Amino acid sequence: MIPAAFEYHTPSTIGEATALLAKLGDDAKVLSGGQSLIPLMKLRLASPAHLVDINGIPGLSGIREADGFLRIGALTRESELEESEVVRSRYPLLHDTSKVIADPLVRNLATVGGNLAHGDPANDHPATMLALGAEIVAVGPKGERRVPIASFFTGPFATSLRPDEILVEIRIPSPPARSGGAYLKLERKVGDFATAAVAAQVTIGANGACEHVGIGLTNVGLTPIKATKAEAALKGKAPDEAAIKRAAELAAEASEPSADLRGSVEYKKDLVRVLTARALRKAVERAGSRR
Amino acid sequence: MLVKLSVNGEKHEANVEPRLLLVHMIREVLRLTGTHIGCDTTHCGACTILVDGQPVKSCTMFAVQAQGKQLMTVEGLEQNGKLHPLQEGFMAEHGLQCGYCTPGMLMTSYAFLKKHPKPSEDDIRWAISGNLCRCTGYVNIVKAVQHAAAAISQGGA
Amino acid sequence: MALRTSPEVGGMGHSIKRKEDPRFIRGKGTYVDDVQLPGMLYLDIVRSPHAHAKIVKIDAAKAMAVPGVLAVITGQDLAKYNLHWMPTLMSDTQMVLPVEKVMYQAQEVAAVLATSRYAAADGAAAVEVQYDPLPVVVDPKKALEPGAPVLRTDKKDKKDNHIWHWEWGDKGATDRAFGEAAVTVKEDIYLPRIHVASIETCGCVAHFDRVNDKLTVWMTTQAPHAIRTVFALVAGHVGLAEHKIRIISPDIGGGFGGKVPVYPGYVIAVAASVLTGKPVKWIEDRMENLQADSFARDYHITAELAAKKDGTLTALRIKTLADHGYTDAAANPSKFPAGLFHVCTGSYDLKAAHVEVDGAYTNKPPGGIAYRCSFRVTEAVHTIERMVDLMAHQLNIDPADFRMKNFVKPEQFPYKSALGWEYDSGNYGGALKKAMDTIGYADLRREQAEKRKRGQLMGIGISSFTEIVGAGPSKHFDILGLKMFDSCEIRVHPTGKAIARFGTKSQGQGHETTYAQILAEELGIPAQDIQVEEGDTDTAPYGLGTYASRSTPVAGAAAAVAARKVRDKARKIAAYLLEVAEDDLVWEPGKFSVKGAPSKSKTIQDIAFAAYTNHPQGMEAGLEAVSYYDPPNLTYPFGSYICVVDIDSGTGEVKVRRFVAIDDCGNIINPMIVQGQVHGGLTMGLAPALYEEISYDEIGNVRGGSFIDYLVPTAVETPKWETGHTVTPSPHHPLGAKGVGESATVGAPAAIANAVVDALWYLGVRHIDIPITPAKVWKLLREKGVTE
Known part of the structure; x- marks a missing residue:
């Protein structure tokens, strides 16, 4: 199973990435963990002419609690979530979810952002984020906007992300006691x-x-x-x-x-x-x- | 596109198509054939290698994504003529039969033991659940990993 | 069996470490895809999206425009050399590439030859094929109905989709027994299509050397010698003679029967290499492997079992419809179109039995291979073990007691079964008792009763199987006329080390180790000093290969016989060296000594040196021998398995809590390896019992054609197997061994299915076809009013 040829782009800033996406339009796909996209490309069910690899953009990864939110960078790998102490101790739903996504090897590359942005109803994070009342932070050429998770999934494999936007962060309200x-x-x-x-x-x-x-x-x-x-x-x-x-x-x-x-x-x-x-x-x- | 990376401590560079799968770069460009291919859909784990210490399926990564990374394959386990305790464990506990899934199992287990030096049987079974074996029924693979864990804790590696 | 050699010598019974492991744990094995030759070309295959369609046009123009693409090969191209069809092992015919129509989804339509793997893939994607769809026949029952579209229009006289009818046993006696029976049970049992899914797929590198006129093919084959002969017979007319063909079966990443057949890809690669004079590599991907390579099973069975009032079994009657896909490409001995299915009386002393099987063509891929079992033996075992369980439950007798009552008893061996087999040896009650003791059967039954009061679903299932392996005696067993012997050739070198070559081919079974142990046992040469080689037809003696658990029963016996020939000559040399008569010598593994004067002795190493340096006048120099072993009978490994399951009444999930497997494969060569074979076999019994199936929708679209839906179990689904053994040697095998690689795959599914039915019997459930998925169990539970 061999993917079709494509052009490979490695922007080093969000600005570069969104500009590329704006320019390339539907011919481009964002490559984050690649664990859904690359299999589709190998099966030639997806043959994007351009891949915009966002893995080289600094600051898109990490888990921290701040301002009443658990803030998860879009490029955070599922395995990081699984191993996170704050997630394990304070967000058991998220911890449960992180352990049953695909398999342990896939989780070392698969990203939280990708799991959501793919818009696949079979993915695990969407339901979890719906239950947690998360919000999506997206950045496009016109700047940043926040999308409540409940209005993020618009159809099968479709989200409210615009073609030139990149999902950069997921924010989960910190749960109260009990x-x-x-x-x-x-x-x-x-x-x-x-x-x-x-x-x-x-x-x-x-x-x-x-x-x-x-x-x-x-x-x-x-x-x-x-x-x-x-x-x-x-x-x-x-x-x-x-x-x-x-x-x-x-x-x-x-x-x-x-x-x-x-x-x-x-x-x-x-x-x-x-x-x-x-x-x-x-x-x-x-x-x-x-x- | 020029890709520079390091495999088992050795630096390599090659001019490759962006679509070249990392596993094909390792096997066919670098001729390290210990890393295998067993499926098309990211299920079997025969192609597992370490990228910057993390075990990943090298059939689901493009070679260009490994730009500047430190890779480790099964060929890198033996050091200075000394087998890694996992390799010893797989032999001692009959943790392999046809040998095809073995390199992937070894690499997954290698990274796993670094993080979890004293795993339970259940931990091991979950850890290797991204690697399929059709021959052994997994019982002896689990024992092999336990064997290695014990050897490492006694200063084996 | 008492140990006769020291651990250093490592003869039979020692768990010596495997000799093949040092290369595998270093990633230094050589599998076929590791073979890379200068100037090598790559082949990729265009496959049909339709299950049945006329090929209107194949347009290669766009493919030829892809950089690196050298040729697009079609059936028309092969037809010029009369290579577009080939014979199957069952003397049917199979397309290499189609000229007129395709017969199943994923069938080969054209092949693209290119300078790289990637260019070949691009070329294959660019070939445009125009199809005219034809009516699809998926259900074999419908295939046999009057008016069904006739699929094999290539066969001029064929007016229906019926391939053959085969029956065995005494119909009259069986019908009479059913007429007289106090109790009968009847059940429809379907054993679905499954696939061996070895982690290495199939492939080859074909290299036709135009200078030496020699074809070398590295290929994933379990039977290299037979393949060489088939190639010579099929391609003789284009100039390939058998001495100019060399088949090399390198390290094989699992076989399980899937690497016995000749697939079209091999033939196309060979043709492409012969035509170009360049090495050509073809490696199938996983989806091609699952969708086009030979399937296993697909037996629609209707079975009836008869018993007296007291529970004594009397007769078995079976009718089966075998779905073969579009051609009969089963891998069976020629005389047995349904394989050894007629071992279906199993471990029970039945007075009469009759079996009928009909083969049908459908629009599915061909096959009928084994999935890690001797020819159709899982089909037989699953049927009888399900039926016996059904009868036991029907009579309200504990399934263990019921089996004990009806087993063939130890004193009845050699036992002639109602269907004509002569079972060599057995102690079925001994194995079952050991399994019951190991698992704590009585306690489990008590626990089950208590849990049932609380509405918790727990089941205990038994399978007491008898296998039939080691094909086979030349009187009855051949494949394409080649008798099913196997071979060993031993050469002892002057310094007492040895090389031994075999006609079989290990795919992970550990032959390099176990064969060396047999020779160590027989000659006293340390196993470490014996190099074992297989798989190269230019060097190894002819043999029929490794499948149907025949390596130990046949080639293992050849090893013993060849070693004994070596020993006979060694005795002559020892007598000469010690200046005594041959009869005055006593053998113990590794040396001959003089009777009554044990200090006067010659080791096998002394003798080997003398064989080249100081052999008796009139004797030929050297110390070597070869044996082509024709087994006098098959061997009949057996065992008893007990499985405990817990069922989630909310989700329908079945969890195997415990599984105890007691196997009896006669004398054991390497206990560690035997246990490993059982572990693997059990997992390949679990897999079809609960997870794996390939099915088709009504227009022939494959379902389960990738690892997304073909559910090979991981370490998480697989239970911690508990194993043990009893030892009942085979009386006719030189080592008393029987073979073990497939026992567990054959025996395990019935234990699991019986456990699930055992849990649900009280609700009125009588049978569940495998795979027993959560969805199936949930449906039954809700039908019976059980919910969470």
Whole structure:
């Protein structure tokens, strides 16, 4: 499997990169981790005439908490996320997610930004970021703008990034006390995309009710899905078994999977129900241990 | 495009097409054939090498992306005629059969043990889950990595 | 078996380290893609997107314009030399490149020859082919219905898609037994298409040397000698004579049966090299490997089992439809179109059995190879082990007790099965008992009962398989007329070191080590002092190759016999040197000594030196021998496996919690290697049981044609196998050995499937076809009203 020929560009600043993208238009693709793009190119399902490699641009990598956000540079590798102490201790949902993306070798190159910018509903970060209420920082020739994650995914493999924009950072609001999250993914084997996966994030208030609920669904629709009705059903309620079950049913209703080798529509919808309930239970349990 | 990189401590440069896959540069330009190819879709890990210390699938990287990087392949494990404890471990525990996945397994395990010198069996299984082996059933690969971990902790390398 | 040699000598029973490992752990193996010759050209193949279509036009103009592209080769080009079709191992015919139409998706349509791998790929992408789609036949049942489109229009008299009908056994007696039976069970069992997916794909470097008129082909083949003969027979008319063909099978990155057939790519590469006089490399990629190389299984089985009221099994009746794709390119011995499927009475003392198999053509790739098993033996084992389990559950008898009751008993060996096989030796109850003791069977049954009360799904599955390997006796076994012997040639050098060459070819089994151990056992020469070579037809003696677990049973026996010939001559030399009669000498591994005077002795090394420096007058110098071993019978390895599964009632996931495998492969050459073979075999049993399948949609589009959907298990899915063995030597093999490489692949799927059904039987589940995916289990659970 040999990719078609292309021209290779190595901008050293964001400005250079966005200028190149503006000039080259649809003929260009941004190369970050390459772990989705290069396989597509080898299969010749993608044959961009130009690759704009942003790996040489300084400052696009790193994880830090600042200004009430967890700020993740777009070029941060999944393995960095997996090994990050702050992620492990304060963002269990994100930590869970980082461990089940593709396989350990792929995670050494794959980037958080790429996982989102690819717009693939089967990728794992989109659901997680939906549950966490993240925002995307994009830079284009006209400057920087922030996009709430809920309006980022516009269609299958499509995002609200403009062709001349580069995703530079992901910002996740730092969770208050008594928050917890979990990502549960059913995959046929390591390295597979999810048959279905559910990201759940909750914050429990002093009265024991859910102050905040975020639920994101992976690979059960044409885009990543934010299960808003399920979130609303649980919000303000004590996360007891009945409330969790109700939310899980609503999440299943929100899913729009299609049948494939991984399973039927019915199976996937039911998986969403089962995994949502389990993820919520785990999230609540974790919230309880994080006062 | 001129690519300069270092492999196993030796400097190399070559003029290559941007689309040349790193694995093809290693195997066909530099003639280091210990790194193998087993799939087209970034699943098998037979092509695993280290780039700046990180194990990656060299079939899913262009040679031009390795510009200025330090690479290590299976040929770099043996130092001054002394096998690495992982190589010893794979032989001692029968961690290989046809040998095709072995270089990739070795490179993944090498980087893994640097970060996790005292891994559990489960840790090892997850660590090598990006490398497929069709012959061994993995049990002895796990033992081989444990063997090496023990040897390294006793000052083997 | 007691050890007869020291660890330094390393004969049978020693877990010596492998002699092939030092090169592999350094990355210094030589696999076919590592062969790089000056001026080498590269071949890439254009493949069909359609499962059945007429080729209207192949336009090579754009491809020829790609820099580096030298030629686009089509079926028309090969037809000029009558090389566009080739025979299959089952005497059917297969296209090398099509002239009129394609018969399956991913079939070779044209080949591009170029100066680099990248140029060849660009050229292949630029070839424009115009197709006229034809009706597609995917389902073999529909293929045999009246009015189905006839696929093999190349065969003038062919009016349907039926390839052959084959039956075996006493139909009358079997039908009578079913008529008299108190209990019968019947089940449809489908064993899907799977692929061996060795991590190294197939390929070759063909080099026709115009000066010496000699063709050398480095290729991924498990049977180099047979390939050489096939090449000579197929291409004799274009001037390739067998003495001018050299096949070199270098290090092979896994074979498992997938590297037995001759694929079109090899033939095109050879043709391209002969035509250009340049070396030509063809290496398939993974998708080509999965989509076009020989598949395994695809058996639609209907099985019935009969028993008396007390649970004594009486008869087995099987009807099977074999989907062969568009040609019968199975790798079976000539006389057995369904392989050794009629070993399907398994480990049980059945009085009557009858098997029928029909082969059908469909628009799928050809094959019918083994997937790490002797010819169709997994099909047989899976059927009988599922059926026995079904009957046990039906009668509400514990599946272990039920097996014990119906096993062929140790005193019945040699045992003639209802379908005519003569099982050499066995102790089936011994292996099952050991497996039960190891896993703690009674405790597990108690745990299962307790968990069931709580609604937790746990299953325990048994498989007590009998294999049939080591093909085979020349009376019945041949491939394309070549009898299935195998060979060993030994030369002992003056200083007591030796080289031994074989007609087989290791693909990871460790022949360089185990064959040396056999010779060490027989001659007392340390295994380290014996170089083992295989795979080069210019140097190795003729043999039929490595597949169907035949290396130890056949070539291993040849090694023993050749070594004994060497020993016979050594005895003569020793008698001469010690000035005693031959009968006065006693052999122990490594030396002859005089009876009653053990201090008077000559080592094998002394004798070897004398063979070149001081041999008796009238005797030829040298110390060497060759054996072409024709086995008197097949060998019948067996074992009992017990698997414990937990099932997630929410997701349908099956988790193998424990798996104990007790194997009996007779006497063991290298316990470490045997255990490694079992580990690998078990994993290739797990894979089709839970993960792997290649299927097709209704218009013949392949599903599971890359590692994205062809789910080779990783270390995470694979359980920690627990192994053990019993030893029941083969009475007819010179070493008492039986072969072990495939046992676990044959035996494991049934243990896993039986465990899953065991967990769900109380809900009314009777059978699940493999692979047992979470989606399938979930569907059954919801149908039975189980949910989370």
